[in-house]
Amino acid sequence: MEKPLILVTNDDGITAPGIRNLVEFMNEIGEVIVVAPNSPQSGKGHAITINSTLSYEEVHLDGPQRDFSCSGTPVDCVKMALDKILPRRPDIVVSGINHGANSSINVIYSGTMSAAVEGGVEGLPSIGFSLLDFSWEADFTQAKEYIQRIVKKVIENPMPKGVVLNVNIPKLTKEEIKGVKICKQANAKWEESFDERINPHGKKYYWLTGYFNNMDESEDADETALANGYISIVPVKFDLTAYEYMNELNEIMKFDKTS
Amino acid sequence: MEKPLILVTNDDGITAPGIRNLVEFMNEIGEVIVVAPNSPQSGKGHAITINSTLSYEEVHLDGPQRDFSCSGTPVDCVKMALDKILPRRPDIVVSGINHGANSSINVIYSGTMSAAVEGGVEGLPSIGFSLLDFSWEADFTQAKEYIQRIVKKVIENPMPKGVVLNVNIPKLTKEEIKGVKICKQANAKWEESFDERINPHGKKYYWLTGYFNNMDESEDADETALANGYISIVPVKFDLTAYEYMNELNEIMKFDKTS
Numbered sequence: 001m002e003k004p005l006i007l008v009t010n011d012d013g014i015t016a017p018g019i020r021n022l023v024e025f026m027n028e029i030g031e032v033i034v035v036a037p038n039s040p041q042s043g044k045g046h047a048i049t050i051n052s053t054l055s056y057e058e059v060h061l062d063g064p065q066r067d068f069s070c071s072g073t074p075v076d077c078v079k080m081a082l083d084k085i086l087p088r089r090p091d092i093v094v095s096g097i098n099h100g101a102n103s104s105i106n107v108i109y110s111g112t113m114s115a116a117v118e119g120g121v122e123g124l125p126s127i128g129f130s131l132l133d134f135s136w137e138a139d140f141t142q143a144k145e146y147i148q149r150i151v152k153k154v155i156e157n158p159m160p161k162g163v164v165l166n167v168n169i170p171k172l173t174k175e176e177i178k179g180v181k182i183c184k185q186a187n188a189k190w191e192e193s194f195d196e197r198i199n200p201h202g203k204k205y206y207w208l209t210g211y212f213n214n215m216d217e218s219e220d221a222d223e224t225a226l227a228n229g230y231i232s233i234v235p236v237k238f239d240l241t242a243y244e245y246m247n248e249l250n251e252i253m254k255f256d257k258t259s
Numbered sequence: 260m261e262k263p264l265i266l267v268t269n270d271d272g273i274t275a276p277g278i279r280n281l282v283e284f285m286n287e288i289g290e291v292i293v294v295a296p297n298s299p300q301s302g303k304g305h306a307i308t309i310n311s312t313l314s315y316e317e318v319h320l321d322g323p324q325r326d327f328s329c330s331g332t333p334v335d336c337v338k339m340a341l342d343k344i345l346p347r348r349p350d351i352v353v354s355g356i357n358h359g360a361n362s363s364i365n366v367i368y369s370g371t372m373s374a375a376v377e378g379g380v381e382g383l384p385s386i387g388f389s390l391l392d393f394s395w396e397a398d399f400t401q402a403k404e405y406i407q408r409i410v411k412k413v414i415e416n417p418m419p420k421g422v423v424l425n426v427n428i429p430k431l432t433k434e435e436i437k438g439v440k441i442c443k444q445a446n447a448k449w450e451e452s453f454d455e456r457i458n459p460h461g462k463k464y465y466w467l468t469g470y471f472n473n474m475d476e477s478e479d480a481d482e483t484a485l486a487n488g489y490i491s492i493v494p495v496k497f498d499l500t501a502y503e504y505m506n507e508l509n510e511i512m513k514f515d516k517t518s
Contacts, residue, residue, distance in 0.1 A: 045334070046304030046367045048467060054453070055464040075304075075368075079451045079467065105380060108305045108497055121364060121448050149514055157511045163501045182509045184500040189380050192338045194313070205314040208307060208338065235501035235508050238367055241443040242422045242494040249494050250441045252416045255408055
């Protein structure tokens, strides 16, 4: 079989240690082309660039892969890669490894996961990887074998259309990681608080901060699996329809002509 | 009953005709506070501002409502409103009216819908409204009664936690609009193409363009309802777990120790 073509992207920027580790791991599996943002794009969600222009250029970094640095968001990178850069459709899109968790509700804010979702929208097998360690010096190698195995499994076992994987890795050593668990997205949210400051001109400004509030202790929630030392894998879909609520809503939205 | 407190936001910016129309419609239903971006934020998806600061200021526009102009994304506006600006938790969050469709897959790129989703994450009834007309001079009044009725229905009939509404309005006159339809998100995607230009310094740059490819002709898809002259209402959830694929994935990801 021909070597699989692997598109690698992320949201922390093309030089982030997380993506450089992922590129190394993927070079052992297939032919790698990197198309990643030229600057950090954390928290960009599924943003795309409509009202300004985009550009990219090839850069030369260590390793056999080719690297392209793109001015846009993670989703822009995937679109640009597919339309302008890749010689053919890739066999898989992998995004990350993110510096920090994208478990539970973080999936909707995450540029890492949005790039993977965009791969899915394009009909490609796609996976986002995140490590529960925000540090720039995080050790991404502990989960190397798991990451490689997950990627190979997905290449060998085509996922249904409309599903991508959200993989989160606990901050543990190889020996401490207990294995992988298929999970649901935990019911959790960020409790915001805005840190108020005064600028030199006397005007207030704010930093968005907050703490993560996990309201879900169920066995099969990703937060639970991670807390118990497992790598969590959540199958994520982008048909957001709440099918189970359609009938009731139908009743509610029957307008009385006389009302 | 006390007048409901209505938080209004959007992604086209606080002065866009779409939001000014929505504010007018909502003033007839409750007490309105607007917290909206100070500049256009189309296509920002669920972006939040992590690596820079935020600020807001009250502005004085026509009408009895209060208006706050915020430097962030639509999602930032909702967070800021809830944590810093509103006197109490609102009874409902309404976002829009967007200049242009947010039907089918557009829900994941849309700042309008991401603001509504953020309201849902915060446990509030939330609705995003969009009109299928990109023009700044679009006529938002044709659907006024429908919009007011939908908002009232949602205030009167609490939705389940984790569900928000994505409402799209065809570009038709009041007489031509056939009614509302509860729909699923149509299976559709954008076929990208990048429009290539050369800058004055000889370097290539690109505009993201493309055409919308609807692959879903089913009766209950939002694109179908809109094409047939109905206002589409899709119940949208932000638990993205593909539950129906968890068992199969569990089988696939059982790693053979000897592999």
